[in-house]
Amino acid sequence: MKWSKELRANPVPVVVGGAMTVLAVVALVWWISDTPLGIDSAVYRAGGFAVLRGESLYSPLRALPGWALDLPFTYPPFAGLLFTSLTALPTQLCWGLLALAAAPSLYFALRPFAARTHLPVLLVGAFALQPVWQTIGLGQVNLVLMAAVVADMFLLRDSRFRGIAIGIVAAIKLIPLIFIVHFLVVRRFADAARALAVFIGVTAFAMAVLPGDSLRYWTSAILNAHFAATKGWVGNQSWQAFVARTMPDGTAATVVIVAFSALFAALAMWLVHRLHRVGDDRAALLVTAGCSLLLSPISWTHHWVWVVPALGLLAARGRRGGAVAIAVLFTGWTVAVVPGGGGAERDWTFVEAVVGNAYLIVLVAAGLACHLRFFKMYNGLYGTTNTKNDVNL
Template identity: 30%
Template sequence: MSLNRFRVPPWRDGGLVLAACVLSACVGRYLTSTVKPVDFQVYRLGSERAFAGGDVYASWLHGLDIAPPGLPFTYPPFAALFLWPTTWFSPGFAVFSWSVLAVLCLALSLHLARPAWADGAAPWQGSASGAGRLAGFGRWPLVLAGLVLALSLSDVVNQHLAYGQINLLLMGMCLVDVARRDDTRLGRWLPRGTLIGIAAAVKLVPIFFLALFLLLRQWRLAGWTLAGAAGATAAGFAFFPEMSVRFFRTTFWGLANDVAFAPEMFASPGNVSVQGAVAFLGGPHWLGTALAALVGAAGLWCARETFRRAGLLASVVSAGVTATVITPASWIHRAVFFIPAVLILYWNGGRGQRRAAAALGAVLFCWCPSLANVLAATGQPALAPVAFVLRFAQQAAELCAVVLLTRLPQMARWTGEQPEPDPPATARRDVGRRDCRGGANRVGGRAHSAAAV
């Protein structure tokens, strides 16, 4: 009997993941229906003003969902060009589409960090037979759909959808960029590193990956990242010359004040950055800056060790976690790289590492900053220690994930299990260089390639 009779339609797994993304976006928006998507409206109104000939940095934005006195546009000028499609549709449809796009980027990022047991085919590709499937769906697409739905209840994703943020889209761009190959038609027309550069021209945080590539001596990636950022910035100058001059001459230097409007907001539990933690403890500004620099340097070292042991994709995820922690103002919805970091730890570690990853993942669902605010507002001395711990839980979890990623092959020793043999340093360097040049990224002994993306 021919296997074609049992061939699974190629659209079924992809349809399952797409349906999960749409449902996740709906759940996220429903759970935070009282919160207005003010960040998305800033993107939309800022782009509208820029294309109408106005200057988005001259005054704060006012409009739908934005309460007085308004909100500032804190992004580079190219962002107004990049976000222009948000103005093409009605506000309601635009917000919904933006939420679905964000969750799709989350699903794509999780797929890139998928475990070794996952089917090598992408979730939108069919299977030649019904083997290894449940109710007609592949094992990994079912897990991926479940993860997407579960993460809609997490603090990071929920707050991201509530405010209409852009971070999941930028993370997807960065991870796709390092996971794809150069020897494809797309790779020849759009070399790897270019998308990261474009993402950095939209929001400055991804420029941290340039430092990582230089540290790893990945000159081609670093060069195309710089070229992508420069080209996108030049496009911003071409479309909005006066606005661009204002941004780089004055606005850029006061971004920290624009993002956190008041000292009490900067020091609030919602700001999970290193500088925000120092401000919460009453430390001086220079101390927060110095500690952020030290954490950034240590994070780059950890990312280099992660690269040597687990490949480029895991290294970029590690650096992404560090980048969000060291920015002056880092609200909870920016911690998107923490999600694939936890999953990489869980998929590829021994028993002890899986337990650690599960504990770190639990932080995602504890809503620590929000709960810390609630407990602190009660004024009860007995609750103060709990509020204090919750205040720093997110930062501690992210920093722990960065450190644990450097020990992926050795974590089994903590539980008495026999670790995998550690290859010689020369072999690690050779494999790592081959991975970066070819687009393959070793996570859990499996290569990610553009064919699987």
């Protein structure tokens, strides 16, 4: 009876456990029936096999299953070393392993941002968001990496181990290097040094184990031709993608990309600094995460998992209507209803452009609103300069 009362009082374990159970059953059924599942996790597994067999990570992957698209391995060599662990499992169970991590990762990513009473609803609702269900369906690592960053920032706030997880995450997927810059902006110099040292250390280790792949990655494979060919696709919601969809290639487009990227970065880091000064470290982290999505050459829709803690923070601060509206926007319909692929994005009407760039537009609008809110708060127009709405761990 006692445990049933506890579950009624805190249904989060039921939500997390239920999601893990369902995904585990899917993985087992798909494995037994030999049904294709998890294109990206299949690429990870094939990369692990390439490392074990002495094949190049950045040549066509021979261990891809027959049903998989001929996708390249795009991660740094250190990730290839980690993915050797997946070679012990069939393709579908590799997907299942990453899928099982989804619900716990969502919980750890949400907990510092959301009110406790909102957590069950937010966890259930998160599975309806395109970045989440697409990450799970593809067998991607986005949720795990986000949870590691959030845990490093908040659960290890005063620990001498803070920064280690971010260094490892950055070595798996380079874009999280921006969180080392975040440490510098908020004057956590020891944490930044620790994260950078870990990143350099594990990258050097990968270079020692895989010298050929490391040389190829850092000199050519990092500028992947697959990314260049698909940069303007609607599924890419970065600033570079926006420019690729709206301007012809050339010097003018490059100038716009570089100039506005520098402007966005400067404004974002200024905002991070000011938010940290007033004690709003949760909003500051979300600003950095949003900046990473904006500045990355490729921000596929499944990379936008940071919308989940953002919704948690909005709900916790009483902006439930805004949270619901953004959640509806991020269910994936905006990408589905506009023409996409084969350069169709360049012929969008104005309405199609607004809908097709919705993720990016929401991010920029949120950044502007955050600046406005800060200025109002800083000038005494918002009511207070502290952050009483901030959610305690």
